[in-house]
Amino acid sequence: MVDSVIQTKDLTKKYGEFVAVDGLNLEVQAGEVFGLLGPNGAGKTTTILMILGLTEPTAGSVRVLGLDPARQPLSVKSRVGYLPDQVGFYDELTARENLTYIARLNGIPDSQIDRRVDEALARVGLEKVAYKRAGTFSRGMRQRLGLADVLVKQPQLIIMDEPTSGLDPEASHEFLEMILDLKKEGITILLSSHLLYQVQAVCDRVGLFSQGKMVLEGTVENLAQRVLGGAYRVLVDVESVQPEIAQALEKIPGVAHVQVTDTKKYQVEAAHDIRPEAAQAVISAGGRLLGLGVQAQSLDDIYTAYFQGGSI
Amino acid sequence: MTEAMAQKPAMPDERAVAALREREGSPWTGIWSVILKEMADHLSSTRIFILEVLILLAALGTVYVASQNIQQTTAEDQFLYLRLFTTAQQPLPAFVGLLAFFIPLVAIALVFDAINGEFSRRTMSRILAQPIYRDALLMGKFLAALFTLALVCTAIWLLIFGLGILRLGVAPGGEEVGRGLLFLVATIFYGGIWLALGLVFSVVFRQSATAALASIAVWLFFTVFWGMIAGVAAQTLSPIRIGLPDEFLAQANMELALSRFSPNTLYAETMVALLRPEIRSLGILLPTQLEGAILGAPLPLSQSLLLVWPQMTGLVAASILLFALGYVLFQRQEIRA
Numbered sequence: 001m002v003d004s005v006i007q008t009k010d011l012t013k014k015y016g017e018f019v020a021v022d023g024l025n026l027e028v029q030a031g032e033v034f035g036l037l038g039p040n041g042a043g044k045t046t047t048i049l050m051i052l053g054l055t056e057p058t059a060g061s062v063r064v065l066g067l068d069p070a071r072q073p074l075s076v077k078s079r080v081g082y083l084p085d086q087v088g089f090y091d092e093l094t095a096r097e098n099l100t101y102i103a104r105l106n107g108i109p110d111s112q113i114d115r116r117v118d119e120a121l122a123r124v125g126l127e128k129v130a131y132k133r134a135g136t137f138s139r140g141m142r143q144r145l146g147l148a149d150v151l152v153k154q155p156q157l158i159i160m161d162e163p164t165s166g167l168d169p170e171a172s173h174e175f176l177e178m179i180l181d182l183k184k185e186g187i188t189i190l191l192s193s194h195l196l197y198q199v200q201a202v203c204d205r206v207g208l209f210s211q212g213k214m215v216l217e218g219t220v221e222n223l224a225q226r227v228l229g230g231a232y233r234v235l236v237d238v239e240s241v242q243p244e245i246a247q248a249l250e251k252i253p254g255v256a257h258v259q260v261t262d263t264k265k266y267q268v269e270a271a272h273d274i275r276p277e278a279a280q281a282v283i284s285a286g287g288r289l290l291g292l293g294v295q296a297q298s299l300d301d302i303y304t305a306y307f308q309g310g311s312i
Numbered sequence: 313m314t315e316a317m318a319q320k321p322a323m324p325d326e327r328a329v330a331a332l333r334e335r336e337g338s339p340w341t342g343i344w345s346v347i348l349k350e351m352a353d354h355l356s357s358t359r360i361f362i363l364e365v366l367i368l369l370a371a372l373g374t375v376y377v378a379s380q381n382i383q384q385t386t387a388e389d390q391f392l393y394l395r396l397f398t399t400a401q402q403p404l405p406a407f408v409g410l411l412a413f414f415i416p417l418v419a420i421a422l423v424f425d426a427i428n429g430e431f432s433r434r435t436m437s438r439i440l441a442q443p444i445y446r447d448a449l450l451m452g453k454f455l456a457a458l459f460t461l462a463l464v465c466t467a468i469w470l471l472i473f474g475l476g477i478l479r480l481g482v483a484p485g486g487e488e489v490g491r492g493l494l495f496l497v498a499t500i501f502y503g504g505i506w507l508a509l510g511l512v513f514s515v516v517f518r519q520s521a522t523a524a525l526a527s528i529a530v531w532l533f534f535t536v537f538w539g540m541i542a543g544v545a546a547q548t549l550s551p552i553r554i555g556l557p558d559e560f561l562a563q564a565n566m567e568l569a570l571s572r573f574s575p576n577t578l579y580a581e582t583m584v585a586l587l588r589p590e591i592r593s594l595g596i597l598l599p600t601q602l603e604g605a606i607l608g609a610p611l612p613l614s615q616s617l618l619l620v621w622p623q624m625t626g627l628v629a630a631s632i633l634l635f636a637l638g639y640v641l642f643q644r645q646e647i648r649a
């Protein structure tokens with residue numbers, strides 16, 4: 001049996017007349033990495049704050065680990081780690097002192113605090129700067145300190161808001177690696193991001209947000225299938241573009257869409273990898289094949305296609 | 313603009329009220345962690361250190377001069393130590409005068425960035441994501457500041473008594489110590505009001521500088537203007553039409569009543585009654601009331617305490633009211649950093 005770690009029902013948040021989150025039904029299963037994705041202002045942070053019980057929902061309900069964050073906030077917050085967007089620290093305190101304070105607030109016995117804090121710092125590779133003031137840390141180090149801060153309480157669920165924003169590519173890659181490590185330990189992770197492409201690799205499932213609504217939800221492949229008609233994009237490079245080739249490509253089973261790009265290539269959306277069939281189709285249509293490529297679909301394409309094409 | 317946005321309260325919601333009533337655990341879970349952390353911050357902060365040094369110098373200066381003065385003029389005085397606090401000598405004011413001036417400043421300096429500072433450092437959401445209630449954070453910050461203030465005041469108080477022993481060469485009497493201690497407690501209560509006020513402003517204003525300025529403005533208002541306003545208001549509210557003594561008395565009483573809305577007045581009255589045992593009343597004294605009293609004879613401590621009881625409770629009540637206001641505002645605040 002799979003337990004659902006987060007479950008929201010018709011969760012709604014209004015600021016006056018403005019609806020920030022609109023009837024959200026979300027379910028995150030134990031052990032998965034769920035990505036809450038969407039542009040700025042879509043309502044991701046608001047959703048997260050309601051899940052944590054830091055903001056009152058206007059309507060609807062939330063269950064986290066089977067608990068109600070409004071009624072049992074202490075139980076929820078001692079099991080859930082939260083890494084806020086642009087996390088802040090007490091700059092005049094050292095990394096260690098910052099984490100020690102958090103450990104105390106979590107009621108961790110004094111005898112265990114030092115060990116837990118050191119472990120957490122080592123996990124994120126900050127043990128060398130444990131005694132440096134947090135004010136001297138770079139953006140990447142702060143983000144890792146934020147993760148250590150979350151790990152101190154040994155959470156069952158970690159919620160991260162825009163964990164990679166503001167990080168350089170290398171730092172964000174490292175950070176995503178750490179997320180995958182946590183997943184391996186069985187920790188459930190909910191993360192939000194407006195950088196769809198960056199996080200798609202670590203998410204088991206994603207929910208695409210737009211204007212307070214979750215418009216699409218599923219695995220990346222699944223979404224690609226539904227929105228683009230295929231999880232694969234095959235690029236067919238031919239010597240010259242001819243209508244017969246396009247017709248032949250369209251006839252291949254599993255092909256959803258054929259398009260000519262500006263670089264004289266055919267772009268074929270398909271449910272599976274159809275490279276062999278595509279090669280055959282080009283030859284039999286009398287074309288000269290120069291190259292074949294395949295890409296997995298990116299979330300950005302899905303998002304763009306979805307909003308250009310209206311709805312499914 | 314941004315401040316108006318920031319303060320927009322969360323929607324009043326029946327569910328919120330219900331949740332408040334039946335939420336789990338103690339609202340004070342984790343409060344000691346907050347208090348210890350905040351006190352450590354205060355005691356190591358440069359800002360507070362500077363103020364401590366200032367008070368210390370002021371204390372030493374005024375008390376030294378006072379002790380010199382007392383040594384020269386000393387007749388048989390039962391309350392030599394109390395005179396250390398209250399004797400002024402040009403150009404220096406008495407120690408208590410300085411204290412009335414400094415305590416609000418120290419209190420404001422301790423708390424003006426208590427809440428908004430957490431927002432501007434972006435630590436608020438991280439702290440509130442820990443298993444504590446907002447109650448513990450706010451109360452913890454208030455108590456940490458109060459304890460710090462108490463610590464500073466007590467240290468100075470001990471120093472003055474120590475200096476007294478050195479300079480006066482006699483040990484303080486029991487009643488003197490008792491009165492001194494009550495004065496210390498009253499001083500801490502007086503600081504409590506300004507702490508609560510500063511805390512409210514640190515909730516209301518998202519900019520620490522705005523909160524500090526607003527607190528200072530209130531302090532200035534009561535220190536400089538309230539006396540004048542009370543005078544003018546008393547003249548309008550209780551005018552003297554014919555010139556009967558009753559009218560003068562009514563106006564004087566009105567002015568006194570109005571001036572008591574100022575914490576400074578309450579503290580000043582408390583101070584006077586505790587440190588000058590010969591003071592028999594804090595109101596307007598009529599000659600008839602003095603009949604049968606031996607002029608200049610000191611009141612026993614219990615009587616002086618009775619005299620200042622309304623003032624002391626007034627100070628405490630005002631602190632509690634202000635704190636409650638800050639509490640309500642903070643509970644309703646959006647915590648999005």
Ligand SMILES: Nc1ncnc2c1ncn2[C@@H]1O[C@H](COP(=O)(O)OP(=O)(O)O)[C@@H](O)[C@H]1O
Pocket residue numbers: 015018020038039040041042043044045046047317320646648
């Ligand atoms: N306190 C508030 N008052 C009014 N509107 C708000 C408030 N907080 C957030 N919003 C609005 O709610 C919407 C969703 O915000 P948010 O959840 O932060 O989006 P995201 O995290 O996806 O970028 C935004 O349009 C924002 O302007």
Ligand SMILES: [Mg+2]
Pocket residue numbers: 041044045046085161162
């Ligand atoms: Mg956000």
